[in-house]
Amino acid sequence: MSWIFIDGNDLRRAELAKIAPALEITVEALQTGFSTSAPEPGQRARDKVLAHHAAGACFAEAVDLTTLEGKSLRLELDSENANRFCKWWRETPTKMLLSIAYRRSAESEIELFTMACDGKIADQPAGPLILGWDRLFVPAGEDYTIAELSEAGEVVGFRRDAYGRLAAALGLPAA
Numbered sequence: 026m027s028w029i030f031i032d033g034n035d036l037r038r039a040e041l042a043k044i045a046p047a048l049e050i051t052v053e054a055l056q057t058g059f060s061t062s063a064p065e066p067g068q069r070a071r072d073k074v075l076a077h078h079a080a081g082a083c084f085a086e087a088v089d090l091t092t093l094e095g096k097s098l099r100l101e102l103d104s105e106n107a108n109r110f111c112k113w114w115r116e117t118p119t120k121m122l123l124s125i126a127y128r129r130s131a132e133s134e135i136e137l138f139t140m141a142c143d144g145k146i147a148d149q150p151a152g153p154l155i156l157g158w159d160r161l162f163v164p165a166g167e168d169y170t171i172a173e174l175s176e177a178g179e180v181v182g183f184r185r186d187a188y189g190r191l192a193a194a195l196g197l198p199a200a
Contacts (some may be wrong), residue, residue, distance in 0.1 A: 028195075029053050029083035031073050034155050036175050043178075044185050045192035045199050052192070064097055065089065067137050070126035072124075074135050084127035084191065088158050091120050102158070106160070111161060112200040114146040121162045121171070123187050127194070138190060142183035150178050 026049065030038065032051040037191045041050055056076055063069045066087035071086035090098040098119065102110050124139040144164040152172020159171035164181055167174065171181050189199035 026082060027051055029077070029081070031055060031077045031083055031085040033086075036156060039178070040175055040180055040184065041188055043180055043200060045187040045197055047197040048188075048192055050197070059147045065101060066122050066124040067126070067139055070124040071122070071135055071137055074126045074128055081131060082127075082129050084125060086123060086125050086196060088124070089122045090158060090162060091122060093118050093120065093143075095120075102161075107161060110145055111149045116147045119144060119146055119162065121164075121183075123183065125187055125191055127191060129195075136194065138187075140183050140187040140190070142181065 026051050026061050028048060028050055030050045030052045032055045032156045033050070034144065035052070038050050038052055041048060055073060063072055066089040069087035070085045073087070074083060077083060077085070090102070092098065098114065101114070112182070121142045121144060122139055124137060125141070126135050127137045135174040142164050144162050144167070147161050151170045153176055154160070156172035156175060159175065161170065163170055174181055194197040
């Protein structure tokens with residue numbers, strides 16, 4: 026069975042192939058004009074699935090950066106460019122939240138879960154632009170941003186855990 030990865034990209038597809046090789050993926054863009062004002066990543070991921078015209082199985086992800094106390098940094102990032110954001114917030118201990126929403130068929134309910142990773146804001150954005158906020162976050166115990174690690178072919182632990190959980194929910198083996 027093939028799954029549609031809504032708003033995914035080739036780097037993410039390659040990452041998922043390492044995590045869950047049995048998960049067949051087709052990447053599709055969001056509908057033109059898609060917008061969500063939901064601040065929490067779970068609702069943004071759910072909104073992507075709801076808005077997509079997929080007739081079958083699909084999933085989407087959304088991320089957020091928060092302070093350790095749980096305050097979202099989304100508004101700060103939306104109001105500044107990435108370089109200024111990193112300059113202002115660099116080295117700040119943060120969490121990255123990754124929410125995955127999925128639907129097994131057009132008729133089924135949307136299921137959702139969220140994983141968290143401790144780390145800090147990078148000194149400056151680094152890695153492929155297509156990976157968005159992953160360019161701004163350095164996981165605890167690493168020296169590089171998630172985007173740099175992904176570009177190098179490495180899978181960050183919490184992304185492996187999140188997509189391993191998706192594979193398990195779908196009855197597929199994870200690597």
